[in-house]
Amino acid sequence: MEIILAEHAGFCFGVNRAMDLALKIGKDKDGKVHTLGPLIHNPQAVKKLEEVDVRVESDIEKITEGTVIIRSHGVPPEILEQAEKQELEVVNATCPFVKTAQRNAKELMEEGYDVVISGDQDHPEVIAILGYTDNQAIIVQDESDFEKLDNLKKAGVVAQTTQSLERLQKLTAYLLKNVSELKVYNTICTTTGQRQREAARLSKKVDMMIVIGGYNSANTNRLAEICSESGVKTHHIERAEELNKDWFKNIKKVGITAGASTPNWIIKEVLKRMSEIKEKHEENL
Amino acid sequence: MEIILAEHAGFCFGVNRAMDLALKIGKDKDGKVHTLGPLIHNPQAVKKLEEVDVRVESDIEKITEGTVIIRSHGVPPEILEQAEKQELEVVNATCPFVKTAQRNAKELMEEGYDVVISGDQDHPEVIAILGYTDNQAIIVQDESDFEKLDNLKKAGVVAQTTQSLERLQKLTAYLLKNVSELKVYNTICTTTGQRQREAARLSKKVDMMIVIGGYNSANTNRLAEICSESGVKTHHIERAEELNKDWFKNIKKVGITAGASTPNWIIKEVLKRMSEIKEKHEENL
Ligand code: F3S
Ligand code: F3S
Numbered sequence: 001m002e003i004i005l006a007e008h009a010g011f012c013f014g015v016n017r018a019m020d021l022a023l024k025i026g027k028d029k030d031g032k033v034h035t036l037g038p039l040i041h042n043p044q045a046v047k048k049l050e051e052v053d054v055r056v057e058s059d060i061e062k063i064t065e066g067t068v069i070i071r072s073h074g075v076p077p078e079i080l081e082q083a084e085k086q087e088l089e090v091v092n093a094t095c096p097f098v099k100t101a102q103r104n105a106k107e108l109m110e111e112g113y114d115v116v117i118s119g120d121q122d123h124p125e126v127i128a129i130l131g132y133t134d135n136q137a138i139i140v141q142d143e144s145d146f147e148k149l150d151n152l153k154k155a156g157v158v159a160q161t162t163q164s165l166e167r168l169q170k171l172t173a174y175l176l177k178n179v180s181e182l183k184v185y186n187t188i189c190t191t192t193g194q195r196q197r198e199a200a201r202l203s204k205k206v207d208m209m210i211v212i213g214g215y216n217s218a219n220t221n222r223l224a225e226i227c228s229e230s231g232v233k234t235h236h237i238e239r240a241e242e243l244n245k246d247w248f249k250n251i252k253k254v255g256i257t258a259g260a261s262t263p264n265w266i267i268k269e270v271l272k273r274m275s276e277i278k279e280k281h282e283e284n285l
Numbered sequence: 286m287e288i289i290l291a292e293h294a295g296f297c298f299g300v301n302r303a304m305d306l307a308l309k310i311g312k313d314k315d316g317k318v319h320t321l322g323p324l325i326h327n328p329q330a331v332k333k334l335e336e337v338d339v340r341v342e343s344d345i346e347k348i349t350e351g352t353v354i355i356r357s358h359g360v361p362p363e364i365l366e367q368a369e370k371q372e373l374e375v376v377n378a379t380c381p382f383v384k385t386a387q388r389n390a391k392e393l394m395e396e397g398y399d400v401v402i403s404g405d406q407d408h409p410e411v412i413a414i415l416g417y418t419d420n421q422a423i424i425v426q427d428e429s430d431f432e433k434l435d436n437l438k439k440a441g442v443v444a445q446t447t448q449s450l451e452r453l454q455k456l457t458a459y460l461l462k463n464v465s466e467l468k469v470y471n472t473i474c475t476t477t478g479q480r481q482r483e484a485a486r487l488s489k490k491v492d493m494m495i496v497i498g499g500y501n502s503a504n505t506n507r508l509a510e511i512c513s514e515s516g517v518k519t520h521h522i523e524r525a526e527e528l529n530k531d532w533f534k535n536i537k538k539v540g541i542t543a544g545a546s547t548p549n550w551i552i553k554e555v556l557k558r559m560s561e562i563k564e565k566h567e568e569n570l
Contacts, residue, residue, distance in 0.1 A: 165462060
């Protein structure tokens with residue numbers, strides 16, 4: 001049995017970077033270390049950070065000393081100012097791609113554009129970007145928000161990094177009806193699309209796909225769907241323990257991928273368990 | 286019988302302005318006066334200009350003295366330089382909206398954008414705009430040209446003033462797939478849309494529509510189509526002489542509109558003839 005791990009499986013660049021930073025700080029620092037909100041929505045990851053004494057705190061005012069780690073989504077500039085006021089040491093793990101979106105939004109505002117953010121209004125990343133426009137930007141989640149755009153003359157657009165291209169395209173098409181000038185920074189991160197395209201490609205080359213990630217993770221579910229739709233038998237698992245050796249009878253090639261919130265060590269555990277199953281199968285032959 | 290003339294019938298602002306300028310220059314100047322190419326594609330208009338000694342010449346080098354009138358479409362900057370070299374007096378009747386498109390294209394190029402012009406590659410307006418980008422811009426006529434855009438990183442778009450919004454929207458949607466930055470000046474002139482919307486509105490209020498304009502004029506044909514599609518009996522005519530009084534039996538309200546290349550005096554002739562028909566009808570009652 002051949003086991004093929006997708007190249008873009010698991011954490012994206014930005015989350016991986018934030019996690020590495022947080023683990024390093026946790027090990028190196030003597031004082032208290034907090035992440036502002038969970039670094040990633042994955043219980044195993046949060047637990048792993050707790051092991052190096054990195055705790056989660058959602059309210060900046062409750063962090064009275066030590067180090068605060070800003071997660072990959074970023075925060076509004078007010079939070080950074082607040083942290084400074086409280087004399088906290090700030091480790092800013094905002095993803096560089098998210099930072100670009102923040103900077104673009106700020107520039108657009110300074111250049112006199114009416115700033116429009118294509119994204120989910122409750123998402124921390126979007127709230128952070130909004131902060132970089134002095135909370136002036138218009139957030140457009142879907143077509144029901146388009147009416148907010150009818151009086152703009154000069155629109156400047158940025159997108160949440162995980163936004164779908166289609167939504168951004170619909171937004172700009174709508175804006176073009178009204179405005180005389182439109183500037184768009186396409187800040188959509190290519191990671192999600194890459195992972196999905198790679199999963200689809202891999203699905204066509206194997207007899208079975210294993211997709212690793214939280215059952216509640218939207219992007220992992222989408223990934224499992226993409227594999228199924230390619231016509232290959234697909235198992236979505238959260239942990240290595242769920243692997244069942246009976247699944248692999250008569251299977252020659254297995255493909256493995258993982259959602260963006262799936263930590264590398266869970267992927268490693270799965271790979272280890274798969275090797276054991278493989279060896280057992282080969283002994284039985 | 287009630288006769289209603291559409292507000293936006295006939296010449297658009299820019300063509301009207303160019304025609305007025307040309308007629309005035311023709312009357313005021315003693316020396317030779319030429320338009321560089323026909324001021325408007327309408328034989329009656331060209332004839333009217335000839336009456337005040339304004340002649341058409343398509344090659345700038347053949348105009349050796351006197352005044353040259355630049356038409357509403359505009360010209361590439363090289364032509365203006367050439368005219369200066371030949372010591373001609375230049376009367377620039379480029380439509381202000383077209384001038385804006387030229388200026389926007391130039392600015393985009395200077396700001397480091399790869400300039401894209403959404404328009405017809407052989408149209409004089411597009412050729413002029415292209416000139417303002419040192420002939421560097423990419424012209425996109427339809428989807429078959431999209432492949433020219435695949436390596437752009439930072440795209441700046443302007444549109445031919447008579448471009449359809451839909452084409453501009455398709456172009457920007459395509460560009461968003463590839464580029465990280467996109468700036469669009471929506472230079473589409475609202476005149477065409479206004480005239481069409483008004484014709485559709487008027488069609489619904491009357492028993493018959495008369496659409497005046499050249500049989501070869503694309504925009505006049507489109508206008509006649511729009512009226513027909515509204516379900517009202519529509520006659521497309523070029524000249525007042527074509528009006529047939531029998532058409533108006535039992536007609537209570539007639540709407541009149543005209544294409545963008547239809548001179549005002551032709552519209553006036555039609556209105557005059559319509560009044561005569563109206564009077565005859567009323568005498569017979
Ligand atoms: S956090 Fe991840 S999804 Fe992209 S924007 Fe940064 S690499
Ligand atoms: S020439 Fe006419 S169509 Fe518009 S751009 Fe100028 S008013």
